[in-house]
Amino acid sequence: MFRNQYDTDVTTWSPAGRLFQVEYAMEAVKQGSAAIGLRSKTHVVLACVNKANSELSSHQKKIFKVDDHIGVAIAGLTADGRVLSRYMRSECINYGYTYESPLPVGRLVVQLADKAQVCTQRSWKRPYGVGLLVAGLDESGAHLYYNCPSGNYFEYQAFAIGSRSQAAKTYLERKFEKFTGSTRDDLIKDALFAIRETLQGEKLTSSVCTVAVVGVGEAFSILDQATVQGLINEFEISGEEAGGAAAEEAGGAAADQGGAAVEQEAAPMDI
Numbered sequence: 001m002f003r004n005q006y007d008t009d010v011t012t013w014s015p016a017g018r019l020f021q022v023e024y025a026m027e028a029v030k031q032g033s034a035a036i037g038l039r040s041k042t043h044v045v046l047a048c049v050n051k052a053n054s055e056l057s058s059h060q061k062k063i064f065k066v067d068d069h070i071g072v073a074i075a076g077l078t079a080d081g082r083v084l085s086r087y088m089r090s091e092c093i094n095y096g097y098t099y100e101s102p103l104p105v106g107r108l109v110v111q112l113a114d115k116a117q118v119c120t121q122r123s124w125k126r127p128y129g130v131g132l133l134v135a136g137l138d139e140s141g142a143h144l145y146y147n148c149p150s151g152n153y154f155e156y157q158a159f160a161i162g163s164r165s166q167a168a169k170t171y172l173e174r175k176f177e178k179f180t181g182s183t184r185d186d187l188i189k190d191a192l193f194a195i196r197e198t199l200q201g202e203k204l205t206s207s208v209c210t211v212a213v214v215g216v217g218e219a220f221s222i223l224d225q226a227t228v229q230g231l232i233n234e235f236e237i238s239g240e241e242a243g244g245a246a247a248e249e250a251g252g253a254a255a256d257q258g259g260a261a262v263e264q265e266a267a268p269m270d271i
Contacts, residue, residue, distance in 0.1 A: 171190075
């Protein structure tokens, strides 16, 4: 993307009907480290890649607990993600205090989308530069939503956002039909397979990924490193599947890479 005369203000339309600052915010999501979500009838799993600024620093937290039945994974500007997760936490507390019941996941997602949309229609604000995968469980079942900086939201069976997420999407598209009937452990294994696809040859260990689960009879929780490493060791035994998925992704993403060369530019700040 290049600077032009229609991107100085978030409320300025281009002749083609585009809001460039909103598109730039969506670009920030693509530059962030990868985050993945997938759900079955009873569980939702979130996973993300931990990316540190340097070997001397720790990674930034990318998965946040909102309530016992809701959690989020983010890609993009981590600071914006923290602010929005705090807002979601407040909404859950207020709803629980007023109605003495958990906040439905769909209602929270709509409120979050409305908050993001306001920032696309005020000249003194900027869009949030973060995408959120919202995982939750309520009376209607397990849910996985994606909230976009534009104010749009979508419900998915499985989805991936962030840098190199196309490889993970290709894997999820091949497998998603079986997710509905998957067990908790099967979902976690598929999430780890998808995360591995985004690493492009880098070894998958518990130090480079975070996994969280919410489901029937299980409050939202982030798995500890020892548990994740144990699952990764089991996962690496069947490494042929990951190799096949990588080969298919290479063909499927060729056109995507050709049209997205500008995405290779370094982001103005580490996200």
